[in-house]
Amino acid sequence: xxxxxxxxxxxxxxxxxxxxxxxxxxxxxxxxxxxxxxxxxxxxxxxxxxxxxxxxxxxxxxxxxxxxxxxxxxxxxxxxxxxxxxxxxxxxxxxxxxxxxxxxxxxxxxxxxxxxxxxxxxxxxxxxxxxxxxxxxxxxxxxxxxxxxxxxxxxxxxxxxxxxxxxxxxxxxxxxxxxxxxxxxxxxxxxxxxxxxxxxxxxxxxxxxxxxxxxxxxxxxxxxxxxxxxxxxxxxxxxxxxxxxxxxxxxxxxxxxxxxxxxxxxxxxxxxxxxxxxxxxxxxxxxxxxxxxxxxxxxxxxxxxxxxxxxxxxxxxxxxxxxxxxxxxxxxxxxxxxxxxxxxxxxxxxxxxxxxxxxxxxxxxxxxxxxxxxxxxxxxxxxxxxxxxxxxxxxxxxxxxxxxxxxxxxxxxxxxxxxxxxxx
Amino acid sequence: xxxxxxxxxxxxxxxxxxxxxxxxxxxxxxxxxxxxxxxxxxxxxxxxxxxxxxxxxxxxxxxxxxxxxxxxxxxxxxxxxxxxxxxxxxxxxxxxxxxxxxxxxxxxxxxxxxxxxxxxxxxxxxxxxxxxxxxxxxxxxxxxxxxxxxxxxxxxxxxxxxxxxxxxxxxxxxxxxxxxxxxxxxxxxxxxxxxxxxxxxxxxxxxxxxxxxxxxxxxxxxxxxxxxxxxxxxxxxxxxxxxxxxxxxxxxxxxxxxxxxxxxxxxxxxxxxxxxxxxxxxxxxxxxxxxxxxxxxxxxxxxxxxxxxxxxxxxxxxxxxxxxxxxxxxxxxxxxxxxxxxxxxxxxxxxxxxxxxxxxxxxxxxxxxxxxxxxxxxxxxxxxxxxxxxxxxxxxxxxxxxxxxxxxxxxxxxxxxxxxxxxx
Numbered sequence: 001x002x003x004x005x006x007x008x009x010x011x012x013x014x015x016x017x018x019x020x021x022x023x024x025x026x027x028x029x030x031x032x033x034x035x036x037x038x039x040x041x042x043x044x045x046x047x048x049x050x051x052x053x054x055x056x057x058x059x060x061x062x063x064x065x066x067x068x069x070x071x072x073x074x075x076x077x078x079x080x081x082x083x084x085x086x087x088x089x090x091x092x093x094x095x096x097x098x099x100x101x102x103x104x105x106x107x108x109x110x111x112x113x114x115x116x117x118x119x120x121x122x123x124x125x126x127x128x129x130x131x132x133x134x135x136x137x138x139x140x141x142x143x144x145x146x147x148x149x150x151x152x153x154x155x156x157x158x159x160x161x162x163x164x165x166x167x168x169x170x171x172x173x174x175x176x177x178x179x180x181x182x183x184x185x186x187x188x189x190x191x192x193x194x195x196x197x198x199x200x201x202x203x204x205x206x207x208x209x210x211x212x213x214x215x216x217x218x219x220x221x222x223x224x225x226x227x228x229x230x231x232x233x234x235x236x237x238x239x240x241x242x243x244x245x246x247x248x249x250x251x252x253x254x255x256x257x258x259x260x261x262x263x264x265x266x267x268x269x270x271x272x273x274x275x276x277x278x279x280x281x282x283x284x285x286x287x288x289x290x291x292x293x294x295x296x297x298x299x300x301x302x303x304x305x306x307x308x309x310x311x312x313x314x315x316x317x318x319x320x321x322x323x324x325x326x327x328x329x330x331x332x333x334x335x336x337x338x339x340x341x342x343x344x345x346x347x348x349x350x351x352x353x354x355x356x357x358x359x360x361x362x363x364x365x366x367x368x369x370x371x372x373x374x375x376x377x378x379x380x381x382x383x384x385x386x387x388x389x390x391x392x393x394x395x396x397x398x399x400x401x402x403x404x405x406x407x408x409x410x411x412x413x414x415x416x417x418x419x420x421x422x423x424x
Numbered sequence: 425x426x427x428x429x430x431x432x433x434x435x436x437x438x439x440x441x442x443x444x445x446x447x448x449x450x451x452x453x454x455x456x457x458x459x460x461x462x463x464x465x466x467x468x469x470x471x472x473x474x475x476x477x478x479x480x481x482x483x484x485x486x487x488x489x490x491x492x493x494x495x496x497x498x499x500x501x502x503x504x505x506x507x508x509x510x511x512x513x514x515x516x517x518x519x520x521x522x523x524x525x526x527x528x529x530x531x532x533x534x535x536x537x538x539x540x541x542x543x544x545x546x547x548x549x550x551x552x553x554x555x556x557x558x559x560x561x562x563x564x565x566x567x568x569x570x571x572x573x574x575x576x577x578x579x580x581x582x583x584x585x586x587x588x589x590x591x592x593x594x595x596x597x598x599x600x601x602x603x604x605x606x607x608x609x610x611x612x613x614x615x616x617x618x619x620x621x622x623x624x625x626x627x628x629x630x631x632x633x634x635x636x637x638x639x640x641x642x643x644x645x646x647x648x649x650x651x652x653x654x655x656x657x658x659x660x661x662x663x664x665x666x667x668x669x670x671x672x673x674x675x676x677x678x679x680x681x682x683x684x685x686x687x688x689x690x691x692x693x694x695x696x697x698x699x700x701x702x703x704x705x706x707x708x709x710x711x712x713x714x715x716x717x718x719x720x721x722x723x724x725x726x727x728x729x730x731x732x733x734x735x736x737x738x739x740x741x742x743x744x745x746x747x748x749x750x751x752x753x754x755x756x757x758x759x760x761x762x763x764x765x766x767x768x769x770x771x772x773x774x775x776x777x778x779x780x781x782x783x784x785x786x787x788x789x790x791x792x793x794x795x796x797x798x799x800x801x802x803x804x805x806x807x808x809x810x811x812x813x814x815x816x817x818x819x820x821x822x823x824x825x826x827x828x829x830x831x832x833x834x835x836x837x838x839x840x841x842x843x844x845x846x847x848x
Binding site for chain 2: 012282
């Protein structure tokens, strides 16, 4: 007996940190109840996935045997040069030429998520701190926890992270002797997941300035997760926070074609301060020594053939209709419920709903049960709050409008309203 | 000045561990001297890359709009079910039904390398020990170093890791109080990279038995890296070490379509003991929550359409010719040089060459300079030795025959012979 017991697998510290992400429970619910209308899942719209654009790019690549062979061969760790050149030109166009950006500062990754991981590995030791909006992207919270690091929530409102609250949090860290452990501010400046907020230009400037000014014990980076940037349905594009980083030493940008083209092709990228080029490529070298070449050739060809812009126009139009359907359904069914509030996002895939103070939207609370009985699924807001800093708001939830049809979105919101009445 | 100095980036411990992999110097040499005949690079043969098979699978996928959309959508963290079903059936066919293997024990990864990383993250804490053949796969040594863990070399011969030497190493670890830190034995049982050895069945059995018997302070796993298994040009396929793991709790298998189909598609997989399913998927969830769906659909369709086997026949024939060319050139040019020895591999992509005792084949040694002057590049053997355990053999080198034509292979080996005469 003793021999068996001692021969057991002893999980590494990292395995223990990474274990038990709450979202898996939610996914189990979804799998067990396939008839539920899921307003939880963050997938993209199935109808507008770019099958013909991808096929056109493939045909173009594979009509030249030399190019086909190159796409099927190994590539380099930082990624396919023509794709990185396209990204460089497009970034310069979107955000002006300053601060200067060189090709070697661009690394291609398996979605923006891998970039977040490689950067976080390069910045964070166990016990280190990342300041995040409260609420923030729950997958990133899992990633930070998986490194044994700590996410600390900063108060945010309908315009995202509040600079004054960020400064207060930094000051508090300093008072507690924790400022040397603060390594990054994580920001989703475009159509935040989950809060659906867009950070206005003056706040972007202020957050970058604060990160620089408080870099007293080592560089505090701003990780700007721009995975949704291209999914804007109203208003004008804003410059990336990196344009306020004149020295080019503070802001890391994570970008992705997953939402804006295809998650199944799964090409993301990072724009890195020079001092992170080596560390991020070292981490990527150990993980996969370069993302699949085929996917990078395919995305480069999509861009070269001018197939991305028409796709973007198509999905913006489709998501815009879905967002309108969700907001109209919310106006119709939720507005009369006391204490139920949301704001109108300019883009992205989510609507964030605040509920009456005492109502727990969590998996074990009354609302979730009622929603499942009614036949609708959402992401409980509590998953999106860092464990420290701003208090967790259990009376909140995230609705996604990416996957469902307008009819199902309306139906789902109506079911949610019934669940709210039942639980309230 | 002080403000600037303290605001610098402080690399994480992981970034420091991962930094300065020696292989990047070698790659820089290759890039700076594109006219060199590289017998160093581990790429696959450009001529036999499966452009038409990949195109046929693509056409088949994309003729059905529903399937095309599914391939372009997100998938699940463990991977595409039909692909995993194919892998399950093929594994059962290759290695018999015992020990039983279930679908949930299979995870699809970005090449076998990502599987090695996810598993190593799940097993190893800083300071932990992996026992490896000396020499072994240098990328894995970098991966282990990147986790702050220690690779310890076990003596090996022309039949790979020597079980008696493994037991001696385990006993030495126990004497030094290090046995609780030994978490895994890393083995490349088929056509090892770099040593080109194949571990015979009795040794496979003995190594698995040793890992079990010495699991006194926690499970010692055997990580069986089978990336080259399909690249056999002589003799009969051997069962995976996992067939000697009757309890199914010891052996982890890493497989890959990178060498056997296309590294640009980059689909690998793992066969996991049940207790590692959760930890490996947790790590993968934080890295990329699933490999690109498109690539998995593509490989599943390649298998379904029966396109893999004809491709394997083609590359086996091509690589077999290249291996013969390399061995014939070695017989012709190297056999007369005193103290230069190699053995004849049954498969894989490499020939391992031992040199006279005092000759340093490293980047700063006389041979490497002479080889570059002659116009040929190899991988210095010293990169392939763990820092601890068996002593580093600087008088060794790895030759790859995957990429070059038979003519270039002959020319490269002749150049190497001239360099050896110049340096010796």
